[in-house]
Amino acid sequence: xxxxxxxSRQRARFAWPETLRRALSPRTWLRRHAQVALESLGxxxxxxxxxxxxxxxxxxxxxxxxxxxxxxxxxxxxxGGWEDQAGLxxxxxxxxxxxxxxxxxxxxxxxxxxDAVTLVTPAEALAEFSRHAGFAxxxxxxxDNPLPAVLLVTPVESHSTPATAAALQQRLQDLxxxxxxxxxxxxxxxxxxxxxxxxxxxxxxxxxxxxxVLLVVGNTIRLEILNRREEIVVIKLIGATNxxxxxxxxxxxxxxxxxxxxxxxxxxQGGFFILAExxxxxxxxxxxxxxxxxxxxxxxxxxxxxxxxxxxLGSWLAVGRHLDAIEPA
Amino acid sequence: xxxxxxxxKRYPGGxxxxxxxxxxxxxxxMAFLTGHSGAGKSTLLKLVALIERxxxxxxYLDGQNVSRIGRRRIPYIRRKIGFIFQDHHLLFDRTVxxxxxxxxxxxxxxxxxxxxxVRAALDKVGLLNKERVYPITLSxxxxxxxxxxxxxxxxxxxxxxxxxxGNLDPELSREVMGLFELFNRVGVxxxxxxxxxxxxxxxxxxxxxxxxxxxxxxxxxxA
Numbered sequence: 001x002x003x004x005x006x007x008s009r010q011r012a013r014f015a016w017p018e019t020l021r022r023a024l025s026p027r028t029w030l031r032r033h034a035q036v037a038l039e040s041l042g043x044x045x046x047x048x049x050x051x052x053x054x055x056x057x058x059x060x061x062x063x064x065x066x067x068x069x070x071x072x073x074x075x076x077x078x079x080g081g082w083e084d085q086a087g088l089x090x091x092x093x094x095x096x097x098x099x100x101x102x103x104x105x106x107x108x109x110x111x112x113x114x115d116a117v118t119l120v121t122p123a124e125a126l127a128e129f130s131r132h133a134g135f136a137x138x139x140x141x142x143x144d145n146p147l148p149a150v151l152l153v154t155p156v157e158s159h160s161t162p163a164t165a166a167a168l169q170q171r172l173q174d175l176x177x178x179x180x181x182x183x184x185x186x187x188x189x190x191x192x193x194x195x196x197x198x199x200x201x202x203x204x205x206x207x208x209x210x211x212x213v214l215l216v217v218g219n220t221i222r223l224e225i226l227n228r229r230e231e232i233v234v235i236k237l238i239g240a241t242n243x244x245x246x247x248x249x250x251x252x253x254x255x256x257x258x259x260x261x262x263x264x265x266x267x268x269q270g271g272f273f274i275l276a277e278x279x280x281x282x283x284x285x286x287x288x289x290x291x292x293x294x295x296x297x298x299x300x301x302x303x304x305x306x307x308x309x310x311x312x313l314g315s316w317l318a319v320g321r322h323l324d325a326i327e328p329a
Numbered sequence: 330x331x332x333x334x335x336x337x338k339r340y341p342g343g344x345x346x347x348x349x350x351x352x353x354x355x356x357x358x359m360a361f362l363t364g365h366s367g368a369g370k371s372t373l374l375k376l377v378a379l380i381e382r383x384x385x386x387x388x389y390l391d392g393q394n395v396s397r398i399g400r401r402r403i404p405y406i407r408r409k410i411g412f413i414f415q416d417h418h419l420l421f422d423r424t425v426x427x428x429x430x431x432x433x434x435x436x437x438x439x440x441x442x443x444x445x446x447v448r449a450a451l452d453k454v455g456l457l458n459k460e461r462v463y464p465i466t467l468s469x470x471x472x473x474x475x476x477x478x479x480x481x482x483x484x485x486x487x488x489x490x491x492x493x494x495g496n497l498d499p500e501l502s503r504e505v506m507g508l509f510e511l512f513n514r515v516g517v518x519x520x521x522x523x524x525x526x527x528x529x530x531x532x533x534x535x536x537x538x539x540x541x542x543x544x545x546x547x548x549x550x551x552a
Contacts, residue, residue: 029435035434234418237380237481239408240435242401328380 031280058260063267065206217314257311261303346372359519364539370522413490427458432483440464443444450482470501
């Protein structure tokens with residue numbers, strides 16, 4: 001058994017170095033990834049209904065937290081718009097004359113905890129009310145102006161916190177001219193606190209639904225691996241690395257995540273489109289030009305990032321668990 | 330090309346499929362491996378392809394000791410080997426072309442190169458006109474030849490064949506053996522396991538005989 005042919009030396013050249021050089025070149029790497037990505041996409045398109053169903057489940061799971069979060073953002077934007085015009089309203093007694101009110105405004109303005117004071121005389125208040133639809137007729141029918149003079153007090157920043165503003169409110173309430181000193185911010189602060197809590201809630205829901213996406217992708221990929229068991233055995237036998245075998249499954253996960261993200265985006269945009277008109281009508285009733293809106297591109301970017309990462313992670317977990325177990329025998 | 334030094338293979342159940350086997354197949358050599366069924370022919374080939382791992386002795390491939398080589402390096406060793414199975418292991422959801430192209434795709438060849446090499450391999454096994462069909466529509470002999478084309482498309486240094494003619498009639502069997510000799514003539518080392526003594530005794534190559542996992546006396550066949 002010792003027949004060496006002249007060709008054997010030439011043949012040996014084909015083995016290691018060229019394989020290695022090919023495997024390490026960045027162009028090869030890019031070409032392979034593009035190939036595999038397209039191949040995975042092709043595989044999905046051959047069974048569009050099943051793929052679409054998985055993507056839809058992921059879409060719904062992503063759309064829920066995204067939609068809730070966008071809704072909260074809108075509420076926060078709405079309440080944020082009110083915050084800077086808020087302060088304390090000091091309703092003066094009916095017997096306080098305008099000049100006395102003027103004087104009081106001057107006095108309060110000198111207080112260190114007060115930033116600015118605006119006097120709204122009963123006449124001005126009446127004029128503002130009349131501008132609002134429906135009120136004019138009612139006000140015309142009155143003989144006297146029932147409205148008191150109001151001092152709008154804006155506290156300095158150090159007295160805008162709930163506790164310090166409450167102290168200022170008490171001090172204003174104790175003035176003999178005051179009928180009622182009202183802290184306008186209070187309900188806004190409560191709303192703010194509620195929104196903060198709701199945001200945490202959305203965070204929890206997001207975490208749970210992210211876990212659901214992981215499980216859905218993981219399970220889908222697991223079934224794909226089992227379906228292609230024979231193929232995996234064959235390509236392992238002809239020298240495929242684990243990385244090569246893993247790659248199409250990881251890309252499947254990425255595609256599921258991406259399509260899920262696009263579906264979620266369409267759902268959120270659609271939902272907001274449906275809600276936009278009634279929300280605007282509601283806002284008009286409150287004399288607000290508030291509009292319900294999302295930031296479509298930012299939302300899409302966030303959903304895509306989340307979807308792709310979850311898809312990748314889900315398939316990674318499935319592949320890691322199941323691929324090693326499949327060995328040719 | 331292949332060197333067994335006192336190689337043993339004991340399966341987890343305790344069954345010893347190979348005991349103290351020492352043999353050598355040189356570069357460019359072609360040999361047959363024969364013996365009764367269960368003698369250890371398949372096990373020996375699986376050890377070479379690193380499908381099974383040896384439990385005793387040393388195994389060298391292309392000058393490299395692969396006795397305890399790590400799992401991550403196995404794929405690169407396998408790319409030097411073309412393996413032909415009795416049941417050919419073709420993928421029935423892809424065309425003949427795509428089946429044969431698999432080893433090249435795995436090694437990351439570019440598109441044009443893949444087309445060129447696949448057609449050359451199909452031409453050698455006489456199936457150039459079938460590249461677009463699916464393997465299920467081919468006869469048993471044709472399927473086996475697709476398997477051979479896939480095994481040689483990567484220009485491996487070594488061809489291993491496990492009962493490649495097991496399901497073929499005598500005429501097709503001779504054709505397939507003729508193909509192996511053709512590749513051997515251009516420098517590929519070939520090791521064929523077959524129990525078809527009638528077929529291999531007509532060919533002029535060394536015969537390695539296994540008997541209950543032990544090496545029998547080498548026969549200078551056809552001499």
